[in-house]
Amino acid sequence: MYLYYELRVMEDILLKMSPHTKAKHRILEYYLKAWFPILSKWNGRIVYFDGFAGPGKYDDDSFGSPIIALEVAKNHKLKLAEEIVFYFIEKDTRRAEFLKNLLDERYKYEKDDTYTKLPKNFKIHIENGDFNEVMSSILRDLEQEGANLAPSLAFVDPFGYSDINIKILGRILSFRKCELLITYMVGFLNRFAFDDKHRSSIRSSFLLSDEELNNIITIGNSEDREEEWLRLLSEKLIGSMKEYNSVGQDVYPLSFKTKDKSNRTMYYLVYFTRSKKGIGAMKEAMWKIGKSGNYTFSDYGFQPGQKSILDYSEEKPWIGLASQQLHKHFKGMEVELDAIKCYILLDTPLIFRKSILKELEKNGLIEVPDTRPKRYSYPEGVRIKFL
Ligand SMILES: C[S@@+](CC[C@H](N)C(=O)[O-])C[C@H]1O[C@@H](n2cnc3c(N)ncnc32)[C@H](O)[C@@H]1O
Numbered sequence: 001m002y003l004y005y006e007l008r009v010m011e012d013i014l015l016k017m018s019p020h021t022k023a024k025h026r027i028l029e030y031y032l033k034a035w036f037p038i039l040s041k042w043n044g045r046i047v048y049f050d051g052f053a054g055p056g057k058y059d060d061d062s063f064g065s066p067i068i069a070l071e072v073a074k075n076h077k078l079k080l081a082e083e084i085v086f087y088f089i090e091k092d093t094r095r096a097e098f099l100k101n102l103l104d105e106r107y108k109y110e111k112d113d114t115y116t117k118l119p120k121n122f123k124i125h126i127e128n129g130d131f132n133e134v135m136s137s138i139l140r141d142l143e144q145e146g147a148n149l150a151p152s153l154a155f156v157d158p159f160g161y162s163d164i165n166i167k168i169l170g171r172i173l174s175f176r177k178c179e180l181l182i183t184y185m186v187g188f189l190n191r192f193a194f195d196d197k198h199r200s201s202i203r204s205s206f207l208l209s210d211e212e213l214n215n216i217i218t219i220g221n222s223e224d225r226e227e228e229w230l231r232l233l234s235e236k237l238i239g240s241m242k243e244y245n246s247v248g249q250d251v252y253p254l255s256f257k258t259k260d261k262s263n264r265t266m267y268y269l270v271y272f273t274r275s276k277k278g279i280g281a282m283k284e285a286m287w288k289i290g291k292s293g294n295y296t297f298s299d300y301g302f303q304p305g306q307k308s309i310l311d312y313s314e315e316k317p318w319i320g321l322a323s324q325q326l327h328k329h330f331k332g333m334e335v336e337l338d339a340i341k342c343y344i345l346l347d348t349p350l351i352f353r354k355s356i357l358k359e360l361e362k363n364g365l366i367e368v369p370d371t372r373p374k375r376y377s378y379p380e381g382v383r384i385k386f387l
Pocket residue numbers: 015051052053054055056057063064065066089090091092095129130131132157158159163
C-alpha cells in the first residue's frame with residue numbers, strides 16, 4: 001500500500017501509457033525478436049543501447065523498453081550471441097534508480113550480486129547520465145583502443161528533439177553493423193521551427209543552416225513538410241556518418257508515423273541500417289502495427305476495448321494492388337525470385353508474400369517453369385517470366 005505522497009512521486013517517475021506508445025513497444029518487440037538472432041549468428045558480442053531508457057514501467061503497470069528488450073532476449077528459443085550487452089541510459093536519477101530496483105526485483109534473488117534469473121551471457125549496465133555524454137565516452141574509449149563498436153542497435157527515444165545529436169548518431173552508424181531506431185519528433189519540429197525561441201536548438205541538434213530551416217517552413221502542405229524533415233534527418237545523419245566512414249555501404253532508412261488523439265502527427269520512428277535482413281525484419285514489424293500497410297498508427301479512432309493493435313493488419317486488400325505494382329515494374333522481363341524480393345524490400349513500401357505471385361499466376365500474368373514441386377509454389381532461385 002502506498003501513501004498519497006508516494007503515489008504522487010511515482011506518478012512523476014513512471015511514464016504515461018498511450019496507444020501510440022504501445023504501438024511503438026510492439027514494433028520494438030517484434031523487431032528485437034528478429035534482431036537478436038540475426039546478429040547472434042555471426043558475432044561473439046552484440047550490444048543493445050537504450051539511450052533514453054525510462055524507469056522500465058508505465059502508469060498502467062505495463063513494462064517499458066528495457067524490460068521489453070530483456071524479456072525478448074531471455075525468452076528467445078534460439079541460442080543467442082556469446083555475450084549480449086545491454087546499456088540502459090537514463091538521465092533522471094529517480095527513474096534510473098527505479099529501473100535498477102525493478103531489475104533487481106525481477107532478475108535477482110535477494111542476496112545476489114548479479115542477475116541470476118537472467119542468462120549468464122547478459123551483461124547489464126544502467127547508466128544514470130545524459131545519452132550523448134555516455135555515448136561520447138564509450139565511443140572515445142573505443143577510439144583510444146582502436147576498437148570497433150560491436151554490432152549494435154541503439155534505440156534513441158527522447159521526449160523531444162533537443163537531446164538528438166546528429167554527430168553522435170552519425171558516429172554510431174559509421175560502424176558497419178550498427179543500427180539506429182530513433183523517435184523523431186516531427187510534430188514538435190513542425191510547430192517550433194516557426195518560433196524564434198526554438199530555432200537555434202533545432203539548428204544545432206540537426207546541423208541545419210538557417211536557409212534549410214527557412215525552406216522547410218515555407219512548405220505549405222504538412223505532409224510534404226514532414227517528408228522534408230525525414231529527408232533532412234537522413235541527409236544529415238548519413239553526412240555525419242561519412243565523416244567517420246566514407247566507404248560505408250548504403251544505409252537504408254525506414255519510417256513509421258504515429259499520430260495523437262486528434263489525428264495530428266506526433267513523431268516518426270525512423271530506423272537506419274545497412275542490413276537487408278534488418279530492413280526486412282523492421283518492415284515486417286512496422287507492417288504488423290501500421291494500418292493497412294501505410295506505416296502509420298493513430299490514437300485517433302483507437303478503441304480502448306480493441307483487443308489488439310494487430311486488428312489493423314489485414315492481408316487481403318493489398319495483395320491485388322501489390323501484384324499490379326509488381327507486374328507493372330517487371331512486365332516483359334524474366335527475373336529470379338530474389339530480384340523480386342529485393343525490389344519489394346528496398347524500392348516499395350510493401351512486404352513480400354507468396355500470395356502476390358499466386359495472384360499474378362492465377363490471372364495469367366506470370367509464367368513459372370514446370371520444374372517446381374507444385375502449382376503456386378515459388379522455390380528459392382526460381383525464374384519468373386512477367387507477361
Ligand atoms: C520517452 S521516455 C523513454 C521511454 C522508454 N524508452 C520506453 O519506451 O519505455 C524518455 C526518457 O528519457 C529520459 N531523458 C531525458 N533526457 C535524457 C538524456 N539527455 N539522456 C538520457 N535520458 C534522458 C527521460 O527522463 C525519460 O525517462
